[in-house]
Amino acid sequence: xxxxxxxxxxxxxxxxxxxxxxxxxxxxxxxxxxxxxxxxxxxxxxxxxxxxxxxxxxxxxxxxxxxxxxxxxxxxxxxxxxxxxxxxxxxxxxxxxxxxxxxxxxxxxxxxxxxxxxxxxxxxxxxxxxxxxxxxxxxxxxxxxxxxxxxxxxxxxxxxxxxxxxxxxxxxxxxxxxxxxxxxxxxxxxxxxxxxxxxxxxxxxxxxxxxxxxxxxx
Amino acid sequence: xxxxxxxxxxxxxxxxxxxxxxxxxxxxxxxxxxxxxxxxxxxxxxxxxxxxxxxxxxxxxxxxxxxxxxxxxxxxxxxxxxxxxxxxxxxxxxxxxxxxxxxxxxxxxxxxxxxxxxxxxxxxxxxxxxxxxxxxxxxxxxxxxxxxxxxxxxxxxxxxxxxxxxxxxxxxxxxxxxxxxxxxxxxxxxxxxxxxxxxxxxxxxxxxxxxxxxxxxxxxxxxxxxxxxxxxxxxxxxxxxxxxxxxxxxxxxxxxxxxxxxxxxxxxxxxxxxxxxxxxxxxxxxxxxxxxxxxxxxxxxxxxxxxxxxxxxxxxxxxxxxxxxxxxxxxxxxxxxxxxxxxxxxxxxxxxxxxxxxxxxxxxxxxxxxxxxxxx
Numbered sequence: 001x002x003x004x005x006x007x008x009x010x011x012x013x014x015x016x017x018x019x020x021x022x023x024x025x026x027x028x029x030x031x032x033x034x035x036x037x038x039x040x041x042x043x044x045x046x047x048x049x050x051x052x053x054x055x056x057x058x059x060x061x062x063x064x065x066x067x068x069x070x071x072x073x074x075x076x077x078x079x080x081x082x083x084x085x086x087x088x089x090x091x092x093x094x095x096x097x098x099x100x101x102x103x104x105x106x107x108x109x110x111x112x113x114x115x116x117x118x119x120x121x122x123x124x125x126x127x128x129x130x131x132x133x134x135x136x137x138x139x140x141x142x143x144x145x146x147x148x149x150x151x152x153x154x155x156x157x158x159x160x161x162x163x164x165x166x167x168x169x170x171x172x173x174x175x176x177x178x179x180x181x182x183x184x185x186x187x188x189x190x191x192x193x194x195x196x197x198x199x200x201x202x203x204x205x206x207x208x209x210x211x212x213x214x215x216x217x218x
Numbered sequence: 219x220x221x222x223x224x225x226x227x228x229x230x231x232x233x234x235x236x237x238x239x240x241x242x243x244x245x246x247x248x249x250x251x252x253x254x255x256x257x258x259x260x261x262x263x264x265x266x267x268x269x270x271x272x273x274x275x276x277x278x279x280x281x282x283x284x285x286x287x288x289x290x291x292x293x294x295x296x297x298x299x300x301x302x303x304x305x306x307x308x309x310x311x312x313x314x315x316x317x318x319x320x321x322x323x324x325x326x327x328x329x330x331x332x333x334x335x336x337x338x339x340x341x342x343x344x345x346x347x348x349x350x351x352x353x354x355x356x357x358x359x360x361x362x363x364x365x366x367x368x369x370x371x372x373x374x375x376x377x378x379x380x381x382x383x384x385x386x387x388x389x390x391x392x393x394x395x396x397x398x399x400x401x402x403x404x405x406x407x408x409x410x411x412x413x414x415x416x417x418x419x420x421x422x423x424x425x426x427x428x429x430x431x432x433x434x435x436x437x438x439x440x441x442x443x444x445x446x447x448x449x450x451x452x453x454x455x456x457x458x459x460x461x462x463x464x465x466x467x468x469x470x471x472x473x474x475x476x477x478x479x480x481x482x483x484x485x486x487x488x489x490x491x492x493x494x495x496x497x498x499x500x501x502x503x504x505x506x507x508x509x510x511x512x513x514x515x516x517x518x519x520x521x522x523x524x525x526x527x528x529x530x531x532x533x534x535x536x537x538x539x540x541x542x543x544x545x546x547x548x549x550x551x552x553x554x555x556x557x558x559x560x561x562x563x564x565x566x567x568x569x570x571x572x573x574x575x576x577x578x579x580x581x582x583x584x585x586x587x588x589x590x591x592x593x594x
Binding site: 205 | 263266268288289290291292293295297299300301302303304305306307308316317320321350351352366376
């Protein structure tokens with residue numbers, strides 16, 4: 001039996017597809033919520049401590065325990081997996097966005113407004129590019145966390161986690177590997193992909209030194 | 219023409235600006251000067267609507283700025299922010315092109331304009347336009363920043379302390395260049411500085427502000443000659459122009475760092491100091507700044523043992539003056555005691571030194587005749 005048919009036989013392909021879908025959705029959701037929240041907490045400074053505090057608190061709860069809570073409540077579907085992963089990915093996005101924007105200072109914003117840019121132009125042509133060295137590592141962190149958390153969350157929701165769990169129940173090491181190895185590879189791929197995105201989105205002069213400097217804890 | 223009509227601004231209960239009335243005529247360079255926190259920047263930002271007044275209105279060419287489309291208003295004004303507001307993620311070319319792009323110029327027109335500006339602002343040739351702000355020196359950044367304000371050829375320029383980050387020498391050169399450029403272009407310029415020297419050098423009209431109020435707004439010569447109140451007088455300081463010698467105090471014209479020595483210093487060292495400072499006497503001051511006396515080269519010469527401390531040959535000063543004594547009083551003392559210089563002393567502390575030649579120099583600078591004063 002070759003590898004391909006083995007993987008097909010254990011239901012690997014749908015699991016992978018579901019996992020990738022889940023990761024993409026989680027990241028999309030984290031960006032859709034995290035970027036505006038990051039912007040809001042930059043704009044209204046008073047918002048930052050409670051927001052960071054709340055998300056931090058939620059994150060302090062071990063992912064596995066929260067999963068257990070969901071299960072105890074009888075919630076085990078795609079949505080709960082998504083919710084769980086989202087909980088752990090949104091903070092680095094908020095945090096990175098807020099930090100990146102805060103660093104910019106008054107002068108470039110005044111200059112941009114003063115030369116007659118609209119609010120959206122200021123955001124797109126000045127604020128986001130200048131904040132990107134902090135936003136992108138936040139997103140990178142989010143993506144990596146998303147892959148990890150979704151693997152965990154899909155124990156019952158469908159995804160690579162299912163393969164691992166089923167493999168463990170059945171005492172089938174091959175099946176465990178069929179879930180575990182791709183899950184690891186997926187993280188590595190995500191990491192590599194984010195490095196490429198970093199090159200694509202962070203303007204060259206801002207990419208000079210920061211690579212290691214900003215490490216955002218989840 | 220830019221007019222401020224009874225403009226006030228308060229944030230919360232704190233008044234930032236109180237009843238500002240200003241007329242900035244077209245084609246003039248008006249400098250807003252004052253200590254930091256006096257409301258200069260707030261005033262400036264009201265012109266391009268970055269800040270809105272709480273009361274009153276700002277008019278540009280007779281129309282309230284609040285009623286104008288804000289983007290068009292701003293695009294018609296060049297703006298140089300405090301601490302160079304260059305965009306770090308864009309090249310020099312991209313930075314410079316932005317205002318023109320916002321005004322929908324086409325690419326060839328922008329390129330022509332940039333070449334013209336490079337000439338005008340003596341920006342380096344070659345790949346300078348493709349470098350990023352972090353690769354530039356402070357002066358280059360500043361030039362690019364100012365050039366950017368000129369790109370769309372605005373009629374009004376708002377400049378918020380643009381030379382603050384420069385070394386004194388470079389700063390002075392930029393001021394000269396700016397004055398020359400303004401003489402040719404005759405833009406309406408509102409310029410902020412906290413340095414009175416810079417203000418005097420470049421201003422057509424000078425507006426002295428403090429604590430959110432305009433204290434005096436006039437031609438610089440007028441402010442230097444007739445400062446309205448104590449704060450303006452103090453702010454203008456040594457740059458004041460005097461018409462009446464009785465107004466000139468010892469404090470205004472004294473040398474603030476005369477050659478001094480400690481009484482315990484050996485005479486040999488004292489001689490060496492006189493030689494280096496090219497003077498024939500030293501003022502003797504103890505470690506707490508109290509004035510003790512004078513030691514002259516001739517006294518040291520007459521002494522055989524030059525290892526001895528200076529205090530052994532030091533003499534008490536024949537005459538001293540207080541800092542508030544006026545030029546006629548100073549001259550009278552110089553004549554009566556037949557001295558060339560007089561220490562300025564307040565509560566036994568040495569503040570400075572008046573020399574005969576410093577009085578003559580000051581009087582000639584203010585075009586006052588020495589004879590006139592002596593006749594008083």
